[in-house]
Amino acid sequence: MTLGFVMLVHTAFDRAEQVAQYWSNAGCPVIIHVDGKVTQKVFRAFKARFDGNRLVRFSKRVRVEWGTWSLVEATQLATTRMLDNFPDVRHVYLASGSCLPLRPVGELQEYLFANPETDFIESVTIQEVTWTVDGLEAERFTLRFPFSWRKRRKLFDRYTELQRKLGVRRKLPEGLSPHLGSQWWCLTRDTLEAILKAPDRIAMDRYFQRVWIPDESYFQSLTRRYARRIESRSLTLAKFDTQGKPHIFYDDHVQLLERSDCFVARKIWPQADALYGTFLDPDRPAKRVAEPNPGKIDRVFARANDRRGDGRQGLYNQGRFPAPGFQGPVTCARxxxxxxxxxxxxxxxxxxxxxxxxxxxxxxxxxxxxxxxxxxxxxxxxxxxxxxxxxxxxxxxxxxxxxxxxxxxxxxxxxxxxxxxxxxxxxxxxxxxxxxxxxxxxxxxxxxxxxxxxxxxxxxxxxxxxxxxxxxxxxxxxxxxxxxxxxxxxxxxxxxxxxxxxxxxxxxxxxxxxxxxxxxxxxxxxxxxxxxxxEGVKPVVMGDFAATPLPQGRRRHGR
CATH class of the missing domain: 3.40.50 (Rossmann fold)
Structure with missing residues (x-):
């Protein structure tokens, strides 16, 4: 038992159950955190589906809201239970309820066995971040964000602007180097224990509670303090559109997902029966051992983002209407x-x-x-x-x-x-x-x-x-x-x-x-x-007929 999975679930419980059962059937323990906003009735029914499965357990619940500390807290609770309950786990893989394994668990275990001291987490300094869309980069660490960006957007914007005018700058905790990256990681037991049992964890948690979208920076920054070896990439395939929203994978993406050679993909449409049927098939033959390479399909997503942003030349519809000043042909043909x-x-x-x-x-x-x-x-x-x-x-x-x-x-x-x-x-x-x-x-x-x-x-x-x-x-x-x-x-x-x-x-x-x-x-x-x-009308658009030899032709009467 060398690999454990932590799942953050808030919807599509039937699909989350399928994935959790798939991982546990392969001998991997699974800790599930269910959003505190989910009703007790739904939670109890979901939990009851795993009765008798000793490898699937649940962590303490918190109410999770996007872009806030609650998402980090939910991850901490589930990860802590994983480390406490399963001492043989050497790597912990963080996934969501909409994630889907693309390769047999055995291939992932072999890959991690070959990299026993490697933490797989996208972790990039804020000076080198180029993917943020309509968001904050360095300021997410130097300002305070006590208000929800989604629910209290006006208050969020006004408070941010006020801090800028007043020149507010938070002091970074000693020894912290801010990094950003994908929320979905696979970390070693040693690194996670060092983060969760750090002497200054209370100070670090207090600081990150007022960072904007801390789930993209908490583990990404703290891993840099303790990891022996970091591979700054995620083993989970996650693609985003021009607005920073995740691409959703459907049934017609089977071959596309297979080409990526990634171990897990998100975000999967809950009704994608063909995807779940294909990749969760226990008799699915193992492929050759290949390095995860989402770059193989980057060109497809680049075209999709271009199509979404620019549309097709000359095609106007309610989903894509060019703004004034749109460059390029505004029609589809000569x-x-x-x-x-x-x-x-x-x-x-x-x-x-x-x-x-x-x-x-x-x-x-x-x-x-x-x-x-x-x-x-x-x-x-x-x-x-x-x-x-x-x-x-x-x-x-x-x-x-x-x-x-x-x-x-x-x-x-x-x-x-x-x-x-x-x-x-x-x-x-x-x-x-x-x-x-x-x-x-x-x-x-x-x-x-x-x-x-x-x-x-x-x-x-x-x-x-x-x-x-x-x-x-x-x-x-x-x-x-x-x-x-x-x-x-x-x-x-x-x-x-x-x-x-x-x-x-x-x-x-x-x-x-x-x-x-x-x-x-x-x-x-x-x-x-x-x-x-x-008669008082000065002809100016006909040209000078005084110097023009006029052609002769038959006179046309009327029109």
Missing amino acids: YNVFSGFADLFETFDLWLARRIGGRVHGRLYHPDRAEFAGEERVLNGCLSDSATLRDYRPQQFLTNLLWSTRGERQTFFYGPGDTPEVAQFMARDPNATICVISGAWAIPLHLSQRPMDEIRSEAARLQRAELAFLKALNDVGVTARVHQWTLADFVVQPMEKLQNIVDEITGPGPRRLTDIPPMPDLSAFPEFLQRLRN
């Missing part, structure tokens, strides 16, 4: 936005679909409805063409559309009369290719037969909206691929400019454009702009 092209060219959507492929929508942010390709009313992912639903969250309308159609590049038109809230979102998205012919919206007005009063009012409104759109495209932080021309600039050699756009979207190819969609006759367009000036 897409194209054309502004002004449908006003300058007839049947531009059909021409563009033939040249670049993919789906070419109309104005997705038209005030009346989302103009899906093919006049669809509902698109992939049950996206409705309702303007009311779309404008409730215009940015997420776009991200949902791209997510639901990933694998197919989307293209749509956008004009100054469309929903403005999405403009800045697209400008800051590196997945967007935005092509703008500013002032092209004036062509339909020029060709319309509407009264001049209406045209003047509409031109003023559209120009204000387009100026805001252009400002967003030229603002600091724009990451979209932006191609911008005035109408006067574009109508000079339009085929060359369209060729550059097509090459960027599809990649350069051997075939050059031989045709472009027809344009309306713009010979009277400068006169139309002068009429706007005479």
